[in-house]
Amino acid sequence: MHIQRIFSNATFAMARLMNIPFFEWAKLRNKPYHLLVPAATYAPWVTDRDFLSTYYKVRPHSLVNLYQAWELWKMAEQLEQVPGDILEVGVWRGSTSIIMGKKLDMIGSPKTVxxxxxxxxxxxxxxxxxxxxxxxxxxxxxLQFVAAHVKKFGLTNVRLLQGIFPDDTGHEVADKQFSMCHIDVDAYRSGRDVLDWVWPRLAVGAVVLFNDYGFPITKGITQLVNEENGRQGRVVIHNMNGNGIIVKTEA
Ligand SMILES: C[S@@+](CC[C@H](N)C(=O)[O-])C[C@H]1O[C@@H](n2cnc3c(N)ncnc32)[C@H](O)[C@@H]1O
Structure with a gap:
């Protein structure tokens, strides 16, 4: 207990020091923002060779952090028990689609990303x-870059849809059910349109992950997720890795 307290105090002191330039840079003084340095140390990804090898291969072409990547990897595995495919909006160079597709492939899932x-x-x-x-x-x-990137991993379970979602391409998957939706689109209106489109197509137990929750340059997405707090049929989780998570709890 004593060691834990010392460790926690040291972490807090470090966070305070780091926060001073951070507050100035992001113009966030007196706002509900604070650089997060959780003192927890359990890190199961450290010994997951399949995850690490996938993550380090895609990392040069990804904007997600290690902790968010791990969450996509584990969530794709856990949501195998919930009916429906995976939807990702905001693919950029394909890395997060590959992380989820690779995990599905490893567990022999018939689902598509x-x-x-x-x-x-x-x-x-x-x-x-x-x-x-x-x-x-x-x-x-x-599209060509991402198709080649996905192919390097030998994945056949990632299908690319080009255009604004849902406006241009929603009709291509309008009859699908989803167990998981990763939204990494950076802007409020874009995220709101995706969430409203996918919500009725999510199975009960499905999970929506917003990649941009709580970052200083994507305040619109933080607002969007916060707006979902308290709404019927969902639980909102503030995960301190930067993922805002919404679990669908009733139809
Ligand atoms: C931050 S990047 C995604 C990063 C990616 N998930 C990764 O591996 O790190 C955001 C992407 O969202 C896309 N985007 C934003 N709104 C969109 C929309 N409504 N429909 C389709 N793509 C969208 C942009 O083109 C951009 O590639």
Whole structure:
């Protein structure tokens, strides 16, 4: 207990030191933001060779952190028991689709990862809820690049849909049910449209993960997830790795 207290105090002191320049940089002084350095140490990914080898291969082409990648990996496995495929909106260079597709492949799942992106950058950005994204960011990719990236992993369970989701490509999967939805779109309106579209298509027990929860440049997504707090039929979880999670608890 004593050691735990010392460790926790040291972590807190480190977080405070790191916070000073962080607050200034992000203009977040007196706002509910604080650099998170949880003092917990359980890290099962450290001994998961399959995960680490997949993550380190995709990392040069990914914007998600190790902890978020681990959560996608484990969630894809756990949600095997919930009916429905996986939807991802916000694929960029394909890495997060590969992480989920690889796990499904390893456990012999028949599910498909529907990987949706414009492949020409962020859309529907710049509303008053968005504090950084204006539209067009992350256009340094292409459908061809992602198709080749997925192929390198020998995956046949990742299907790419090009266009704004759901406006351009929603009709292609409108009759599907989903057990998991990863939304990594950076802008409020884009995320709101995806969530509203997918919600009636989620099985009970399905999970939505918002990649951009709580980061200083994606305040619109934090607001969006917070708006879901307290709504009927869902539980909202603030995971401190930057994933905002919504579990569907009733039809
Ligand atoms: C931060 S990147 C995704 C990063 C990726 N998940 C990774 O592996 O790190 C955000 C992506 O969302 C896409 N995007 C944003 N809104 C979209 C929408 N409504 N439909 C399709 N793609 C969208 C952008 O084109 C961009 O590639």
């Amino acid at each position: 529907y990987a949706c992106d414009t492949f020409t950058g962020v859309v529907k950005a710049g509303d008053q809820e968005d504090n950084y994204y204006a539209g067009g960011e992350h256009d340094d990719t292409s």
